[in-house]
Amino acid sequence: MRRSGSILSGAAARRLPERAPDGSIRRAENQSRTGEAVADVKRVVVLVSGHGSNLQALLDAAAEPASGVAVVLVLADRPGAHGLERARRARVDTAVVRPADHPDRRSFDLALRDLVAAARPDVVCLAGFMRILGPEFVRAFPGRVLNTHPSLLPAFRGAHAVREALAYGVQVTGCTVHLVDEEVDHGPVLFQSAVPVEPGDDEDRLHERIKQQEHRLLPLAVRLLAEGRVRVEGRRAQLVTAEEVSR
Numbered sequence: 001m002r003r004s005g006s007i008l009s010g011a012a013a014r015r016l017p018e019r020a021p022d023g024s025i026r027r028a029e030n031q032s033r034t035g036e037a038v039a040d041v042k043r044v045v046v047l048v049s050g051h052g053s054n055l056q057a058l059l060d061a062a063a064e065p066a067s068g069v070a071v072v073l074v075l076a077d078r079p080g081a082h083g084l085e086r087a088r089r090a091r092v093d094t095a096v097v098r099p100a101d102h103p104d105r106r107s108f109d110l111a112l113r114d115l116v117a118a119a120r121p122d123v124v125c126l127a128g129f130m131r132i133l134g135p136e137f138v139r140a141f142p143g144r145v146l147n148t149h150p151s152l153l154p155a156f157r158g159a160h161a162v163r164e165a166l167a168y169g170v171q172v173t174g175c176t177v178h179l180v181d182e183e184v185d186h187g188p189v190l191f192q193s194a195v196p197v198e199p200g201d202d203e204d205r206l207h208e209r210i211k212q213q214e215h216r217l218l219p220l221a222v223r224l225l226a227e228g229r230v231r232v233e234g235r236r237a238q239l240v241t242a243e244e245v246s247r
């Protein structure tokens with residue numbers, strides 16, 4: 001099926017889980033054998049461009065019985081993104097929005113925004129999505145868009161963070177999971193993890209070790225944000241306890 005420059009997978013024909021009045025969803029797998037609802041499940045939309053190892057970490061975490069989150073849609077900016085294959089294997093709906101199908105960046109952003117909004121996400125997660133999202137997109141999901149970046153921000157923003165950190169000769173780099181605002185690689189930081197540069201590292205080897213940290217932190221950040229446990233004041237993102245969420 002093709003809608004305004006986007007390609008929805010056949011799986012999209014399946015109905016997305018029902019949404020409860022508080023905005024969360026319940027799904028059949030979330031019921032105990034006696035039929036009693038176990039927990040509300042928060043909806044996550046993931047945007048990818050490539051390999052999708054971070055998406056895989058999110059899918060694996062969501063598959064845990066008590067995760068409380070479900071990946072309901074995976075969106076890519078190119079049909080060849082391997083992340084789409086991972087999503088299909090996990091029986092998650094997929095869609096592709098290609099910049100080439102849109103006259104300008106704004107209309108690409110709007111198409112993406114509309115597809116994401118239609119999936120009614122509690123959290124939108126950029127997991128190796130290699131496009132800059134414009135204000136129309138970011139403003140549609142205030143405080144709900146997460147990104148992971150392979151450097152200790154604010155060092156080495158942009159698409160070649162690992163290569164540039166190596167070229168600079170740093171001894172320690174790492175990853176940053178942060179909320180997305182209207183500037184690139186800039187929003188409030190949720191988690192960072194340091195990764196030492198080892199003798200003989202090349203870009204791929206160093207990036208693999210950085211990704212191991214991202215795979216740990218990104219699912220955690222998604223879950224905490226979905227649970228409403230992230231409070232933001234200015235540039236500072238703070239975690240609150242589950243008890244504080246209900247206050």
Ligand code: GRF
Pocket residue numbers: 050051052053054055127128129148149150211214
């Ligand atoms: C990650 O390191 C992410 O930080 C960066 O791109 C990489 C994506 O890796 N933006 P993968 O596609 O999740 O394997």
